[in-house]
Amino acid sequence: MGGRKTRYFPAPKEFNLSSSYENTVKFLMQFRRYGSGPRPTAFYLDLRGVQSISPAGALLLAAELHRWQLRHARKLRSRDAEEWDPTVRKLLATMGFFDLLAVASGTEIPRGEVEDGRLFLPFICGRNADTTPFIRLRDLIERTIGRISPRLLLYQGVSEAITNVLHHAYQQNNNLSRWWLSACIDAKLKRLTVMVLDHGIGIPRTLPRAGTVERLRATLNAVPFLVDDGVMIQAAVTVGRSALQLAHRGNGLQRDIQHAIRQYKGTARLRIHSNRGLYVFERFTNGTTNARTAASIHSLDGTFVEWTFDLPELELNPQMTLWQL
Numbered sequence: 376m377g378g379r380k381t382r383y384f385p386a387p388k389e390f391n392l393s394s395s396y397e398n399t400v401k402f403l404m405q406f407r408r409y410g411s412g413p414r415p416t417a418f419y420l421d422l423r424g425v426q427s428i429s430p431a432g433a434l435l436l437a438a439e440l441h442r443w444q445l446r447h448a449r450k451l452r453s454r455d456a457e458e459w460d461p462t463v464r465k466l467l468a469t470m471g472f473f474d475l476l477a478v479a480s481g482t483e484i485p486r487g488e489v490e491d492g493r494l495f496l497p498f499i500c501g502r503n504a505d506t507t508p509f510i511r512l513r514d515l516i517e518r519t520i521g522r523i524s525p526r527l528l529l530y531q532g533v534s535e536a537i538t539n540v541l542h543h544a545y546q547q548n549n550n551l552s553r554w555w556l557s558a559c560i561d562a563k564l565k566r567l568t569v570m571v572l573d574h575g576i577g578i579p580r581t582l583p584r585a586g587t588v589e590r591l592r593a594t595l596n597a598v599p600f601l602v603d604d605g606v607m608i609q610a611a612v613t614v615g616r617s618a619l620q621l622a623h624r625g626n627g628l629q630r631d632i633q634h635a636i637r638q639y640k641g642t643a644r645l646r647i648h649s650n651r652g653l654y655v656f657e658r659f660t661n662g663t664t665n666a667r668t669a670a671s672i673h674s675l676d677g678t679f680v681e682w683t684f685d686l687p688e689l690e691l692n693p694q695m696t697l698w699q700l
Contacts (some may be wrong), residue, residue: 381417382409386425390432390463392648392679399432400673403439407676410443423458428466430495430559431570431681437472437498438555438572444476445550453478470557471497492563494519494691499556503541509533512558516567520560520689525639529569529682532635536571536680544575544678565689574677577650579607604652605668612647612654613666635682637664642685649678 384406389395409418420440428436444451453473456464473479475498496515499508513530517523537554545552551574559568612633636645636658645656653669 381419384418384420386420386422388424388426390425390428390436392429392431392435396648396671397673399435400671400675403435404673404676407439407442410446419454422463423455425463426460428463430466430470430557430568431679433467433470433472434498434555434557434570434572435679437467437470437475438500438574440476441500441555442551442553442574445553451476451478466495470495475500492561494560494562496558501537501554501556502552506530506534506537508556509537512556512569516558516560519691520567520686523567523684523686525635525643525684528635528638529684531631532682533569533571535631540571540573540575540678543581544573544577546576560689560691562689562691565686566683567686567689568681568683570679570681572677572679577604577674577676577678578611578647579604579650579652582607582611603668603670604650605654605670606652608647608649608652608654609666609668612656632680639684641687644683646681646683647678648675650674650676
C-alpha cells in the first residue's frame, strides 16, 4: 500500500519455520500487531530480501496477508514483485499466493507447475467444519501420485485439526475465524506434506494449567515449574482432552492428529507450532518413535499443524498436475 506515512516491514532472508523460526514469526507478528488497529494504514512488506522460503513459511505469509484483507475489507497490491528472488516468487505463485490475495504477480507464472520435483496444492481457506476441501486435496494428490496408504488416517487427522479450530481456537466466531490448508508433494524426497494453520488462541491456552501439570507429572515426568507451551502441546496430544477432564470434545488431538503418524507403516512426522511451543512426534520405519518439545521466544499466536509422510513408491503422474482440477 502506498502513502506518505508508510510503515516499512523488511522480511528476513530466510522465511522458514525450521531454520529461521524466530525471525520469521517476529516479522509476521510485528505486522499483525500493526494491522490490528481499527483503521488500515499504509504499509510496505518488503519481500525483496527474502532469499529462500519454505512451504510452511509461504502458508503463514499468505494467511497473514489474507487475514489483513478480511479484517479491513481492503485490497492489497503487489509492489516490486519483479525484484523478488525468482525462486521465491515462483514458489509463492505455484502455491496460489497471488490468487488467494487477488493481486498481480508482476509476471505470469503457471500455477501447479512442478518446480524442482515439487508440486504444491494452492492455498485453501475455510470457515466451517466442512471437510470437502481436504477431500478435494486428497483426490488431487491421488490423481497425481496414486492412492496413498495413510489416506484414512490423514483424513481423520486433518478433519480433527479443522474441527479443533472451530471448537477451541477462536473465542468469537466472526469473519476472521478461519483456517488455511495446503500440501506439497516432493518427488525427489518421495515425501507428502500436509499443513493446517489457524490464528486462534493456541492449544496451550485451551488446557487448564493446574489440572494439566498434575497429569503431566504422572505421564510425562514433567517438572511443574518447567512446563512451557511445548510441553502443554505434548499434554494435549499425549494425555488427551478428556483425560484432563475438560468440558470439550473427546481425545481428538491424541486419537486422530497423532494417530495418523503412530499407525503409519513407514517414516512419518507430526510437527505442531502453537503460541510459544513446538511439539514434534516422529515414527521410523522400524516402528520406533520419538517425541520432543521446545519453547520459542516469539509466539505464533495461533496453531500450525504439519503431517509429513515418506512414500518410497511416490511417482508423479506426468499427465496430471494439481492445477487441472
